[in-house]
Amino acid sequence: MVSPTWRSLRERYQRAKNRLWYGRMPCGQFEANAAFFRIGVIAHNLFVLFKHSALDSGWQRYRVATVRWRLFHLPGKLVRHARSLVLKIATESVELFQNIRTKSYQLAQSLAP
Structure with missing residues (x-):
């Protein structure tokens, strides 16, 4: 295996930093920044x-920001009904969330000891 050069490591770091929204690190301490970066890589x-196991094939090309925007910025209406709050959203969104929930549950069951 060829040892990566300093330039290729820097390019990988820059690509990961930009993908994970790390415009700048939180502080000047190397150890704290390394921990922050590792947490970002884990996330x-x-x-x-999540994307490969719970979302359909049409979602595979999207990045974090796009998935977040499409899943959580849905138009809805919060209604008080029978002393409880109900969120009303479009039918296709309900089906999408039910599909995600089912696939996530199946994955969790398959990984459980």
Whole structure:
């Protein structure tokens, strides 16, 4: 295996930093920044797992921001009914969330000891 050069490592770091929204690190301490970056990498890996296991093939090309925008910025109406709050959203959104929930549950069951 060829050892990566300093330039290729820097390019990988820049690509990961930009993908994970790390415009700048939180502080000047190397150890704290390294921990912050590692947490971001773990979050990114969890997102990739979620994307590949719970979302349909049409969602595979999207990045974190797009998935977040499409899933959580849905038009809805919050209604008080029978002393409880009900969120009304479009039918296709309900089906999407039910599909995600079912696939996530199946994945959790398959990974459980």
